[in-house]
Amino acid sequence: MTELRADPLRPHEQAVETPADFDAGVWFIGRIRTPWTRREECPKRGDSENGPVCRIEIFEPWTPALAGVEEKERLQILYWMHLSRRDAVRQNPNFGGGSIGTFAIRSPLRPNPIASSVVRLLAVEGAVLTVRGLDCLDGTPLIDVKPEFGVFT
Amino acid sequence: MTELRADPLRPHEQAVETPADFDAGVWFIGRIRTPWTRREECPKRGDSENGPVCRIEIFEPWTPALAGVEEKERLQILYWMHLSRRDAVRQNPNFGGGSIGTFAIRSPLRPNPIASSVVRLLAVEGAVLTVRGLDCLDGTPLIDVKPEFGVFT
Numbered sequence: 001m002t003e004l005r006a007d008p009l010r011p012h013e014q015a016v017e018t019p020a021d022f023d024a025g026v027w028f029i030g031r032i033r034t035p036w037t038r039r040e041e042c043p044k045r046g047d048s049e050n051g052p053v054c055r056i057e058i059f060e061p062w063t064p065a066l067a068g069v070e071e072k073e074r075l076q077i078l079y080w081m082h083l084s085r086r087d088a089v090r091q092n093p094n095f096g097g098g099s100i101g102t103f104a105i106r107s108p109l110r111p112n113p114i115a116s117s118v119v120r121l122l123a124v125e126g127a128v129l130t131v132r133g134l135d136c137l138d139g140t141p142l143i144d145v146k147p148e149f150g151v152f153t
Numbered sequence: 154m155t156e157l158r159a160d161p162l163r164p165h166e167q168a169v170e171t172p173a174d175f176d177a178g179v180w181f182i183g184r185i186r187t188p189w190t191r192r193e194e195c196p197k198r199g200d201s202e203n204g205p206v207c208r209i210e211i212f213e214p215w216t217p218a219l220a221g222v223e224e225k226e227r228l229q230i231l232y233w234m235h236l237s238r239r240d241a242v243r244q245n246p247n248f249g250g251g252s253i254g255t256f257a258i259r260s261p262l263r264p265n266p267i268a269s270s271v272v273r274l275l276a277v278e279g280a281v282l283t284v285r286g287l288d289c290l291d292g293t294p295l296i297d298v299k300p301e302f303g304v305f306t
Contacts, residue, residue, distance in 0.1 A: 016214035018180070023294065024233055025175025029264050045302075058256075061169035062264055065242040068257030078267055080177055089218040103211075103228075103298040104221030111182050111215055112296045114231055116269055141176065143265045145256040149198075 012099040014090035030142035048120040048133030056129040078144035081113035165252040167243035183295035201286030209282040231297035234266035
């Protein structure tokens, strides 16, 4: 299991005591490779048109699940923001004079630090997807890949 | 921890031996209440305009994280499909003559059974959100609420 991180709270932020036990477990099914090695470098949001090309490496035993992915233009990627503290319920993302609830913002600090991005698929080679549209740190754990069936389909 | 489920595989489907240990843990931060009590009743996709009104109940200690949510029109809801087997890498969703990889479809059967839906927020009363657009079973565990900032914003 990953440990819980604890970046310092900012003024007006609030953290809670978290439950002692988890309710379910996640497998890291792959790894995301991006140009960003420090959190401060990451864009706030990925750009599936003009963002840099990134790689998604799928681990065994999950690679057979890629069959047919090559036909999809847009994918929804779920990943685990492994460096985020998980106990913040009110946050002050812009160092302002107040705070806002975690569920009202898309901050990486969340009870379950799961991010969702929609990417454009450029290529599939073996167990590696090449995409545009990610915004996360190099080495971020992958937890799901699904076709996007919203307005982009 | 939730146990791993094992609905029978259909023809042409393939399952794998899953990793012995999980890599991270999830807290169930709430519960979703819908009209559907059997998986066969659930719609394939939620309808945020004309679908039934559903409720999202937030558990303690997470309710302070709702501050500001009432100002959002659209929310992205992540939930845990707790009845799905997690080892299927090729699936035959329509009982056809072949199969397709799990990452190429939005089936609930996934290594990490996390679903993402965009809903329309109707009201916030205490720890309960009233929304349209869900498609899951009554009692489904909630794992995240975020503002949707895509085309719907």
